[in-house]
Amino acid sequence: MTLESPRVEDGAAIWRIARDSRALDLNSSYSYLLWCRDFSATSLVARAADGDPVAFVTGYLRPDRPGTLVVWQIAVDETHRGRGLAGVLLDALTARVSPEAVETTVTPDNTPSDRLFTAYAARHGLRLEREVLFDGRLFPDTADGAHQPEVLYRMSPFHTPGASL
Numbered sequence: 001m002t003l004e005s006p007r008v009e010d011g012a013a014i015w016r017i018a019r020d021s022r023a024l025d026l027n028s029s030y031s032y033l034l035w036c037r038d039f040s041a042t043s044l045v046a047r048a049a050d051g052d053p054v055a056f057v058t059g060y061l062r063p064d065r066p067g068t069l070v071v072w073q074i075a076v077d078e079t080h081r082g083r084g085l086a087g088v089l090l091d092a093l094t095a096r097v098s099p100e101a102v103e104t105t106v107t108p109d110n111t112p113s114d115r116l117f118t119a120y121a122a123r124h125g126l127r128l129e130r131e132v133l134f135d136g137r138l139f140p141d142t143a144d145g146a147h148q149p150e151v152l153y154r155m156s157p158f159h160t161p162g163a164s165l
Contacts (some may be wrong), residue, residue: 001085003092006036006045006056014045021075023110033074042069044093046076046085053156054080057089059097067100069093074116092119094158099155102126105133107148123158126155 006014011033018024018032035043039060046055055076062068071093076085094102102120106113121128132149139147 001049001054002047003044004047005040006043006053006058008033008036008114010045010053010056011036014056014058017053017056017075017077018073020078023112024073024075031121040099043092044089044096046080046089047105048080052055055085055089057086057093059093061097061099062103065101069097069099069102071102071104075111081109086116087120087123090116091123094124098158101154102158103152103154105152109148117155121153121155124155124158126158129154 012029014036015026015029015032019026035058039058042060043058044056045053048054055074057074058072059069060072062070071090072098074086074089104113105115106117118128120126131152131154134150134153136147136149141147
């Protein structure tokens with residue numbers, strides 16, 4: 001398995017992995033192509049031996065807080081789950097980006113993501129703060145208006161080598 005920046009050609013596979021996760025809000029296939037083009041420096045794909053993507057993490061640096069990496073989505077193909085690959089992707093991405101903080105949102109019913117980010121914060125000795133970022137009533141595209149709230153997970157502080165604590 002190799003980890004590398006996504007290429008535009010990976011957009012379709014990333015879209016399929018997100019769709020098949022049944023846990024992520026699926027974006028348009030076009031958005032995954034753009035993500036692979038415009039945010040490849042803050043995203044990673046895990047490739048199987050045949051070169052096909054089997055997992056991904058997408059992220060971006062917040063324009064108003066460029067030291068904050070926002071993890072947009074992370075997903076692992078069903079055939080590769082249970083091996084810690086999501087944690088490996090998070091560790092590799094933050095090692096590459098060297099952020100001051102990491103943010104993501106998790107819905108209350110997404111236990112696997114809660115476990116992933118809670119374990120990530122503990123593994124890196126980070127403070128983990130949680131607060132509702134977007135109330136579920138703000139989402140206009142749910143059939144019954146019952147979108148789960150998006151809870152912001154903010155993990156910090158990261159310390160750079162040689163910095164005083």
